[in-house]
Amino acid sequence: MGTATLPPPLTKKDFQTDQEVRWCPGCGDYAILSAVQSVFPELGIKRENFVVVSGIGCSSRFPYYMNTFGFHTIHGRAPAVATGIKAIRPDLEVWVATGDGDALSIGGNHTIHMLRRNVGIKVLLFNNKIYGLTKGQYSPTSEFNKKTKSTPFGSVDRPFNPMSLAIGSEATFVARSVDVFQGHLKETLKHAAAHKGSAFVEILQNCNIFNDGAWFSLTERDARSEHVIQLEHGKPLVFGKNRDKGIRRKSDGDIEVVQLGNGITESDLAVHDAHHPRPSYAFLLSHMEHRPGFPTPIGVFRAWDDLPRYEDVMNQQITDVIAKRGPGDLGKLLRAGDTWEVK
Amino acid sequence: MSTLAEVPPVKNKREVLDQAVIRFAGDSGDGMQITGSQFTNTAALYGNDIATFPDYPAEIRAPAGTIPGVSGFQLHFSSNEVYTPGDAIDVLIAMNPAALKVNIADLKANGILIVNSDSFKEGDLRKAQMTSNPLEDHSLDKFRLFSVELERLTRRSLEHLGLDAKSMDRCKNFFALGMCYWLYNRSMDPTVRWIEDKFKNKPLLVEANKLALKGGYSYCEATEAFQISYEIPPAQLTPGLYRSMSGNQALALGFVTAAQKSGLRLFQGSYPITPASDILHELSQYKDFGVMTFQAEDEIAAITSAIGAAYAGALAITTTSGPGMALKTEALGLAVAVEIPLVICDIQRGGPSTGLPTKTEQADLLQALFGRNSEAPIPVLAAATPADCFWVAIEACRIAVKYMVPVIILSDGYLANGAEPWRIPELKDIPDFPVKFASDPVGFLPYKRDPQTLARPWAVPGTPGLEHRIGGLEKQDPTGNINYEPLNHENMVRVRAAKVAAVAQDIPNVLPAGDLEGDLLMVAWGSTCGSITAALKAQRAKGRRIGHLHLRHLNPLPSNLGDILKRYKKVLVPELNMGQLLWVLRAKYLVDAVGLNKIQGRPFKQAELEQKIEEMLGL
Numbered sequence: 001m002g003t004a005t006l007p008p009p010l011t012k013k014d015f016q017t018d019q020e021v022r023w024c025p026g027c028g029d030y031a032i033l034s035a036v037q038s039v040f041p042e043l044g045i046k047r048e049n050f051v052v053v054s055g056i057g058c059s060s061r062f063p064y065y066m067n068t069f070g071f072h073t074i075h076g077r078a079p080a081v082a083t084g085i086k087a088i089r090p091d092l093e094v095w096v097a098t099g100d101g102d103a104l105s106i107g108g109n110h111t112i113h114m115l116r117r118n119v120g121i122k123v124l125l126f127n128n129k130i131y132g133l134t135k136g137q138y139s140p141t142s143e144f145n146k147k148t149k150s151t152p153f154g155s156v157d158r159p160f161n162p163m164s165l166a167i168g169s170e171a172t173f174v175a176r177s178v179d180v181f182q183g184h185l186k187e188t189l190k191h192a193a194a195h196k197g198s199a200f201v202e203i204l205q206n207c208n209i210f211n212d213g214a215w216f217s218l219t220e221r222d223a224r225s226e227h228v229i230q231l232e233h234g235k236p237l238v239f240g241k242n243r244d245k246g247i248r249r250k251s252d253g254d255i256e257v258v259q260l261g262n263g264i265t266e267s268d269l270a271v272h273d274a275h276h277p278r279p280s281y282a283f284l285l286s287h288m289e290h291r292p293g294f295p296t297p298i299g300v301f302r303a304w305d306d307l308p309r310y311e312d313v314m315n316q317q318i319t320d321v322i323a324k325r326g327p328g329d330l331g332k333l334l335r336a337g338d339t340w341e342v343k
Numbered sequence: 344m345s346t347l348a349e350v351p352p353v354k355n356k357r358e359v360l361d362q363a364v365i366r367f368a369g370d371s372g373d374g375m376q377i378t379g380s381q382f383t384n385t386a387a388l389y390g391n392d393i394a395t396f397p398d399y400p401a402e403i404r405a406p407a408g409t410i411p412g413v414s415g416f417q418l419h420f421s422s423n424e425v426y427t428p429g430d431a432i433d434v435l436i437a438m439n440p441a442a443l444k445v446n447i448a449d450l451k452a453n454g455i456l457i458v459n460s461d462s463f464k465e466g467d468l469r470k471a472q473m474t475s476n477p478l479e480d481h482s483l484d485k486f487r488l489f490s491v492e493l494e495r496l497t498r499r500s501l502e503h504l505g506l507d508a509k510s511m512d513r514c515k516n517f518f519a520l521g522m523c524y525w526l527y528n529r530s531m532d533p534t535v536r537w538i539e540d541k542f543k544n545k546p547l548l549v550e551a552n553k554l555a556l557k558g559g560y561s562y563c564e565a566t567e568a569f570q571i572s573y574e575i576p577p578a579q580l581t582p583g584l585y586r587s588m589s590g591n592q593a594l595a596l597g598f599v600t601a602a603q604k605s606g607l608r609l610f611q612g613s614y615p616i617t618p619a620s621d622i623l624h625e626l627s628q629y630k631d632f633g634v635m636t637f638q639a640e641d642e643i644a645a646i647t648s649a650i651g652a653a654y655a656g657a658l659a660i661t662t663t664s665g666p667g668m669a670l671k672t673e674a675l676g677l678a679v680a681v682e683i684p685l686v687i688c689d690i691q692r693g694g695p696s697t698g699l700p701t702k703t704e705q706a707d708l709l710q711a712l713f714g715r716n717s718e719a720p721i722p723v724l725a726a727a728t729p730a731d732c733f734w735v736a737i738e739a740c741r742i743a744v745k746y747m748v749p750v751i752i753l754s755d756g757y758l759a760n761g762a763e764p765w766r767i768p769e770l771k772d773i774p775d776f777p778v779k780f781a782s783d784p785v786g787f788l789p790y791k792r793d794p795q796t797l798a799r800p801w802a803v804p805g806t807p808g809l810e811h812r813i814g815g816l817e818k819q820d821p822t823g824n825i826n827y828e829p830l831n832h833e834n835m836v837r838v839r840a841a842k843v844a845a846v847a848q849d850i851p852n853v854l855p856a857g858d859l860e861g862d863l864l865m866v867a868w869g870s871t872c873g874s875i876t877a878a879l880k881a882q883r884a885k886g887r888r889i890g891h892l893h894l895r896h897l898n899p900l901p902s903n904l905g906d907i908l909k910r911y912k913k914v915l916v917p918e919l920n921m922g923q924l925l926w927v928l929r930a931k932y933l934v935d936a937v938g939l940n941k942i943q944g945r946p947f948k949q950a951e952l953e954q955k956i957e958e959m960l961g962l
Contacts, residue, residue, distance in 0.1 A: 019824065048808070048810055054814075067810055070810075070812035070814075071681075071812070072812065072816065073647065073650075073677060073815065074647070074673055077643060080643065080644035080648045083637070083644070084610065084612060084648035084651025085651040087610065087648070087651075088608065088635070088657045092655070110644055318633055318635065322633070325631040328599075328629060330599065330603050330632070333632070334767050335584065337587075338388055338587070340389075340390060340585050341585070342577075342580045342766075
């Protein structure tokens with residue numbers, strides 16, 4: 001094939017629609033939309049093969065702003081709709097845009113089952129720790145004792161940790177990024193895109209109307225390096241403004257924060273292994289943020305791609321049965337079992 | 344009706360009858376459903392017309408020997424056409440006191456009663472809350488009672504095989520079946536073939552079940568226990584090749600056929616629920632037809648995965664019962680809004696809530712018609728007999744893809760599990776309905792409609808130049824963009840309703856059975872068809888001028904229904920609910936129709952219908 005026949009490469013503009021984007025000014029969703037629109041043209045996938053599916057919530061308006069096939073479904077059900085699409089058309093590139101309420105509250109069941117099945121869907125969970133579209137009630141990721149419109153005396157729920165939940169469901173790809181870390185976000189999205197099985201990406205996102213500053217401790221320039229640890233496969237777990245702190249494995253299997261120096265060097269630290277087949281280490285990492293003195297990890301927690309995709313197994317089973325029995329003969333099927341002739 | 348009662352027992356006599364009703368009843372662990380199915384299969388293969396009524400408890404194994412654990416299987420077989428499993432029974436096989444207690448009221452006077460006398464010990468009687476032994480206290484004197492030591496005799500037939508007592512006792516149902524085969528002069532071959540296939544990896548069980556079956560047969564022959572046996576000649580059915588067909592099986596075959604006729608792949612999203620699960624069991628076997636079955640995590644994922652599959656270009660179905668229907672409600676609204684083809688089967692059961700999972704009812708009609716938020720009309724079809732489910736499945740698929748709408752099929756527990764002879768159709772006689780996906784980007788708009796059907800294009804992902812967005816928010820006509828303008832919304836609501844109403848152009852005019860005008864019209868739908876047909880025949884034979892209109896299309900209704908209602912002095916609407924079709928007919932046609940309503944988890948008896956007809960005719 002001559003290169004002259006190739007269509008011009010896709011650009012960010014090709015993924016923008018003519019629809020007016022209706023998020024609040026200053027919403028973190030704009031940054032996520034921009035990152036996705038930048039990454040999609042780089043994936044080498046035809047535009048018509050992208051399908052963006054969403055549920056309900058601010059994040060779920062996403063498909064209307066992506067010039068691809070798009071399906072804005074109902075609250076919490078995007079993973080199930082997407083599973084149906086992938087089952088019939090495994091060749092399509094299906095991305096789900098969802099939020100903390102959509103994916104973890106009303107749609108929690110579908111989220112865990114999609115992950116355990118390893119359906120080849122990329123899930124972007126916009127986590128702003130609040131219900132935005134319904135104007136400010138606490139969400140399943142809101143911190144304990146959160147004061148909101150529906151909890152004037154503080155919420156009494158303990159929050160979900162989306163990373164722990166996904167890893168606990170044995171998701172094969174689990175990552176976290178932040179709306180305002182554009183470079184990191186795009187890299188994380190590319191990692192997710194490269195993963196064949198279910199890819200679950202939590203994006204910490206600021207709702208500047210109902211929960212402004214929910215992630216400031218991680219995103220403000222002064223605080224960032226002390227409170228955030230960036231996970232990179234094959235690299236030691238180092239953090240801190242002067243890269244002077246790290247995470248070390250203890251003999252009991254737990255982890256601890258250590259100060260580098262005084263005989264402790266990077267070679268004593270845990271080396272991040274995102275490709276480990278078992279999820280227990282990634283689960284340990286996901287719990288760091290709940291522990292005093294520990295940083296919050298971002299990056300790819302887990303990327304183990306040896307498990308076949310659900311839709312491939314489903315279709316392979318059909319292929320195998322046809323190979324064994326031959327293609328079904330409907331006339332024969334209708335005449336199957338005991339029959340008798342009336343003359 | 345059958346005439347056992349009129350035949351004096353004569354030694355060794357073989358009597359020719361035109362029909363019989365037999366019921367096998369025992370504990371849920373006694374294998375009554377298998378026994379009944381085997382007798383049914385044998386009767387069908389012999390050429391009798393048949394109708395069956397399996398009736399089993401919701402509990403898998405209620406405490407053995409108790410009333411709630413009783414499982415029954417009734418078969419009506421005849422040399423004439425049959426429409427119902429029969430009101431009263433000629434032969435009752437009762438495997439224990441509880442089964443006797445639950446079923447004896449339905450046995451005709453002088454009917455044959457075969458009981459397993461080994462299970463009438465004091466403890467057995469106590470479990471059935473009986474204070475005296477009915478085999479001894481003369482309470483059964485009006486029946487022809489045959490006390491048979493089924494356990495002892497079965498064990499004796501099998502004692503040389505080296506099986507344990509429990510395994511031997513498990514064969515006693517086939518001993519009883521063998522007796523019934525002798526009683527009705529039936530060949531044991533079909534059941535022997537079934538045993539050999541069923542236990543093909545367990546030669547000992549093949550031997551044991553065959554010996555038990557033959558033991559029962561030989562017992563009758565040797566002891567001349569019954570002194571009489573019966574012959575029911577084959578029925579004169581329309582010529583053709585037949586097989587026995589249940590409603591759920593017919594739905595599954597109908598969907599596979601529809602997939603082939605439309606050129607689409609079949610996708611079923613489903614969550615197990617009684618009495619619909621057999622459709623999933625059936626379709627999951629047909630992978631060689633490219634059928635994809637998905638056992639979802641819940642009822643909602645079952646329907647939403649089907650919506651996703653339909654969006655991606657599959658012939659998508661979801662199958663459930665009433666409680667599952669309730670859970671699917673919101674997704675049904677989505678299917679209406681995004682105008683996607685989808686078929687939803689509601690195999691109705693008694694409700695509300697969990698209700699009577701294994702018993703039949705017709706109380707989801709209004710749910711099917713109206714059970715969604717806002718204005719969300721959906722075409723609704725109902726099957727009338729088990730085999731009719733095949734045709735209804737195909738028609739539902741045809742409507743769904745032609746009009747780009749979800750379509751609801753109503754069946755029920757009675758149709759789902761009941762069986763009748765089915766004349767196997769020639770595939771070439773079933774018209775194709777090839778589907779064309781949108782492919783031309785020039786002038787493409789997601790909600791641009793076909794002027795005749797009002798269907799929007801089916802534009803599947805992966806088609807270059809057709810990238811577009813759909814969703815549950817109100818859309819602009821015809822761009823599909825989000826739009827909240829008042830007049831656009833009213834227009835879209837009206838267009839969606841007009842599209843469903845347009846389905847009426849494919850519904851032929853209906854014609855009542857019986858008199859085309861007269862004193863009384865029965866209007867009904869669904870599984871009551873058989874009992875009403877039988878009642879109609881019996882009443883017309885007595886000179887009554889009555890008709891019967893059985894509706895397959897419940898939304899939209901047939902165009903000429905209003906005219907037909909006016910041709911009769913009175914309208915009776917028999918339903919297994921509190922009067923749901925009645926409500927619709929009264930509201931839509933301002934007709935002073937009257938309901939006959941039964942809500943007992945059981946089908947109508949012919950006699951109940953006849954009584955009501957006579958009452959309404961002032962007789």
